[in-house]
Amino acid sequence: MENVQIDAMNRFQDLITRVEGSGKQIAEIFLFALSTCMWCSLGKTWLSENGYRYAYLDVDRIPLKEKNRIKEELAQITGEQPRFPFIIVDRKKWHSGYEPSVWEEMLNE
Amino acid sequence: MSKAKTEKEVREYVQKIAKRNNWKLNSRENMLQSLALGLVKNFNRLGYYNCPCRDSHEDRLLDRDIICPCVYAREADVEEYGHCYCALFFSHDFDMSGKISMIPERRPAPQNR
Numbered sequence: 001m002e003n004v005q006i007d008a009m010n011r012f013q014d015l016i017t018r019v020e021g022s023g024k025q026i027a028e029i030f031l032f033a034l035s036t037c038m039w040c041s042l043g044k045t046w047l048s049e050n051g052y053r054y055a056y057l058d059v060d061r062i063p064l065k066e067k068n069r070i071k072e073e074l075a076q077i078t079g080e081q082p083r084f085p086f087i088i089v090d091r092k093k094w095h096s097g098y099e100p101s102v103w104e105e106m107l108n109e
Numbered sequence: 110m111s112k113a114k115t116e117k118e119v120r121e122y123v124q125k126i127a128k129r130n131n132w133k134l135n136s137r138e139n140m141l142q143s144l145a146l147g148l149v150k151n152f153n154r155l156g157y158y159n160c161p162c163r164d165s166h167e168d169r170l171l172d173r174d175i176i177c178p179c180v181y182a183r184e185a186d187v188e189e190y191g192h193c194y195c196a197l198f199f200s201h202d203f204d205m206s207g208k209i210s211m212i213p214e215r216r217p218a219p220q221n222r
Contacts, residue, residue, distance in 0.1 A: 036147030036161040038140055038195060039211050064167050071164065081214045084164065097211045 004077060004091050008032075008057060008070045015061055019044070021053030027107060029054035032074065032086040035061060039098040043085040046100050052107070059084070114152045119145045122158070123197060126178050132187055132198040136205045144197045148177060162195040163216065174216065181215040 009016075009030055029047065033040035035058040047054050059067050074082035074096070083097035093106050114122075123145065127134050135141045147161025159165040160175040174180040182193035190212040191203035199205070216222075 034147075034162070034164055036150050037163075038143040038147065039162055041143050060164060067164070068166075075218065081216055081218055083211065083214050084162065097214075099211060 004088050004094055006032075006070065006073050006088075008059075008062075008066070008073075009088070009091075012057060012062055012066075016055050016057050018055045019048060019053065022051035023053075025051075025053055027090050029107070030088045030091075031056035032070065032082075032084060032088075033058050034084045037084050039083075040085040043087070043098040043103075046098075046103070056085075111152070111156050114149055116142075116145050116149050119148045119152070119158075123148070123177075127198055130178065130183065130187075130198070131201065133201055133203075135192075135196055135199065135209075137209075140196060140209075144195055160195060163214075166219075171219075174222065179216075186212060186215060 029052055031040070031043060031047075031054060033044065033056050044056060059070055062070075071082060074086055077094060078096050085098055086094065086096050087103060087106070088094045089106050093109070095102050095106060123134060126132075135144065144161055148158050151157075151159040151161055151165065155165055155167060155169075157169050157172070158177040159172050160177055160179050163175050166172050169176070178198060179193065182198055186193050187198055187200050192199045192209065192212070194212060194214065196209050
């Protein structure tokens, strides 16, 4: 499995929000989200309620040019239009969109 | 830039859209509020009702297909899935007591629009 390389996960540190978890989770969870999106809110809530530690970047809060670059990178990974929230686990596994049953499976593998 | 919208105005707007298209609104208040606030934020930032669940190009012309109610809701999604991409608008026969899930993105890639 190839690593998911998206520069924005290392840049925009001041815009990345880190949410603490309550479990002994080892996996790194990163979400690309929109601040206006209900599915993104549900996704963040689902992770928090299940005790996961995660970080997220609301892409609608970053400059247009940089944002478009992220969307292009996500589209390259998926081969189609990315859906938000876009979850990346351990920089290897990803899923486009909020589907808790899929997320659960990814996080328990 | 257009005059800023309030949550109340946005709720009135989506109610009007639902009525006009013979749809119903999401009856789960937490979801409806989240969507209404997303639309308020988008309108007040961009000057148009960009879909709150899709990212904007920050250009009305490029975003014209996803200005709420989006083309995809009107042409196919509500009929096929029972609700729009955001789960704001529903067909009247959709059972709101059941599961509400994200649907596939029908919007083509930018180069194919």
